[in-house]
Amino acid sequence: MNLIYAAGISAILAVGLYLLLSRHVVRMIYGVMLISACVNLVIFLAGRIGANAPPVMAAGETMLAEGAANPLPQALVLTAIVIGFSLVAFVVALALKTYRRLNTLDQRALGEAEALGSPYVDARPHAGAKEADR
Numbered sequence: 001m002n003l004i005y006a007a008g009i010s011a012i013l014a015v016g017l018y019l020l021l022s023r024h025v026v027r028m029i030y031g032v033m034l035i036s037a038c039v040n041l042v043i044f045l046a047g048r049i050g051a052n053a054p055p056v057m058a059a060g061e062t063m064l065a066e067g068a069a070n071p072l073p074q075a076l077v078l079t080a081i082v083i084g085f086s087l088v089a090f091v092v093a094l095a096l097k098t099y100r101r102l103n104t105l106d107q108r109a110l111g112e113a114e115a116l117g118s119p120y121v122d123a124r125p126h127a128g129a130k131e132a133d134r
Contacts, residue, residue: 005045013038025095025105032091036084040077047073 016034019027052069064071099105102112 002045005041005049009038009041009045012041023107025098025107029088029091029095033084033088036080036087039084040080043073043076043080 012034016031016038018031019034020031022028022031047070053065053067055064055068055071055074057064095105098110102110104110
């Protein structure tokens with residue numbers, strides 16, 4: 001059964017990577033969302049999906065009951081959901097700002113920064129450089 005889950009997760013991840021490599025920003029956002037969902041599914045799969053008792057301890061006990069679900073993957077998935085949502089929200093805000101400024105979301109048309117040149121290459125000669133060094 002885990003092999004079927006792994007195959008499904010791999011297919012979703014492949015679609016997410018395909019969309020992430022697209023030239024359109026909205027498709028890239030969908031790709032990030034799918035990859036985030038795949039990470040959550042992988043964590044669930046690592047936590048052994050199955051019908052287990054909830055991870056609740058009675059008053060005065062110090063250990064979970066035998067056969068109880070592992071609470072760690074559940075906590076990790078909740079954290080991953082929050083991180084994935086915040087990442088998608090940030091990218092959507094960035095895409096909206098880009099669209100409002102440049103009226104396009106196509107990566108081929110977003111080349112203003114390349115026209116400015118590299119910030120690490122100084123076109124002016126240094127003040128202390130000799131004529132022979134220039």
